[in-house]
Amino acid sequence: MSISRYAVIGTGALGGFYGAKLQKAGLDVHFLLNSDYEHVIQHGLVVESKDGDFTLPQVNGYNDVASMPYCDVILVALKTTQNHLLSQMLPQVIKNDGVVLVLQNGLGIEEEIAQIVGNDRVMGGLCFLCSNKVGAGHIHHLDYGEIILGEYAANYHPVGTTDRMRQIANDFESAGIPVKLSEDLLLGRWQKLVWNIPYNGLSVILNATTTELMANIHSRNLVEKLMYEVIAGAKSSGRIISDRFVQQMLDYTDNMKPYRTSMKIDYDEHRPLEVEAIFGNPLKKALTAGVTLPLISCLYHQLKFLDARNREFHNISH
Ligand SMILES: NC(=O)C1=CN([C@@H]2O[C@H](COP(=O)(O)OP(=O)(O)OC[C@H]3O[C@@H](n4cnc5c(N)ncnc54)[C@H](OP(=O)(O)O)[C@@H]3O)[C@@H](O)[C@H]2O)C=CC1
Numbered sequence: 001m002s003i004s005r006y007a008v009i010g011t012g013a014l015g016g017f018y019g020a021k022l023q024k025a026g027l028d029v030h031f032l033l034n035s036d037y038e039h040v041i042q043h044g045l046v047v048e049s050k051d052g053d054f055t056l057p058q059v060n061g062y063n064d065v066a067s068m069p070y071c072d073v074i075l076v077a078l079k080t081t082q083n084h085l086l087s088q089m090l091p092q093v094i095k096n097d098g099v100v101l102v103l104q105n106g107l108g109i110e111e112e113i114a115q116i117v118g119n120d121r122v123m124g125g126l127c128f129l130c131s132n133k134v135g136a137g138h139i140h141h142l143d144y145g146e147i148i149l150g151e152y153a154a155n156y157h158p159v160g161t162t163d164r165m166r167q168i169a170n171d172f173e174s175a176g177i178p179v180k181l182s183e184d185l186l187l188g189r190w191q192k193l194v195w196n197i198p199y200n201g202l203s204v205i206l207n208a209t210t211t212e213l214m215a216n217i218h219s220r221n222l223v224e225k226l227m228y229e230v231i232a233g234a235k236s237s238g239r240i241i242s243d244r245f246v247q248q249m250l251d252y253t254d255n256m257k258p259y260r261t262s263m264k265i266d267y268d269e270h271r272p273l274e275v276e277a278i279f280g281n282p283l284k285k286a287l288t289a290g291v292t293l294p295l296i297s298c299l300y301h302q303l304k305f306l307d308a309r310n311r312e313f314h315n316i317s318h
């Protein structure tokens, strides 16, 4: 049994799901909560999952990082739009030899976190998960769940696999969460974007589920073209993604239950969209290497417009 103590920073759809699974498997987990704090302290966490429902009547819940114990592994599971809070939060919860594991979508977040805790204390996890928070302390896990885990090093230099990765992978696997180890985190991040850029973006702009995007020849075509542009972005970072990978992502989505992407849910709920992490940062990284990605840039500007108008309209009508 692992002796690692885990912190979950952001107990929502993703953090609540993985954190609850770890606690259920007997690990020592500490949850940072926001609006659900009172409810979770009184009633715990409820996970409805395609792999079996369960309840944790009692969890270690906090509404302030200052009251959390120092932890070995800090799971970052806020929306990236809240990441400005991390420079103040992380130093208060990470042990001297602890590690921050970024479970968020997008590119370049590990680099930002390395500035706070140091290059040798950051890892990234790519989460192939479909989960929603449907009520206070109530998580609905719809599908999948695998994590691809990679070490971060300065400039995303690939560093292979480490003992610390294997230890964390063992903990997650003991909780029934499949983990694969990646020797190159940046490659993994670009691969994940092959999915997130077309589907998250188009689901908002075209007001569509993944199934609808796949069923129409025009949107499907656009999805495919965007996937190839992500591959060009990856190439500008020196990472090669094969054309076969595009086919795998299309097949993966064809086999998925109709899915409202996380960005679409945020849009429908009038919450800030993760446009910078998922679109802005990849565009910047490619541009630094002298490569422009016109289709992705077009999505970026449309999403910035929709995001601003969506929140403005919501503020006026409330
Ligand atoms: N959901 C999924 O299936 C997947 C999500 N991801 C990525 O994971 C990340 C998290 O997404 P997701 O879990 O869906 O998002 P959620 O909004 O469900 O979870 C984020 C949680 O952070 C909490 N939070 C916000 N501000 C604070 C704060 N100041 N202190 C403490 N907690 C705070 C929110 O609280 P409150 O409830 O009060 O808003 C919320 O519970 C994103 O980057 C997303 O792209 C990646 C793959 C799949």
Ligand SMILES: CC(C)(CO)C(=O)C(=O)O
Pocket: 105, 127, 128, 129, 130, 144, 195, 196, 261, 262, 263
């Ligand atoms: C690709 C997917 C659906 C997980 O498999 C995801 O990452 C998301 O909704 O953001």
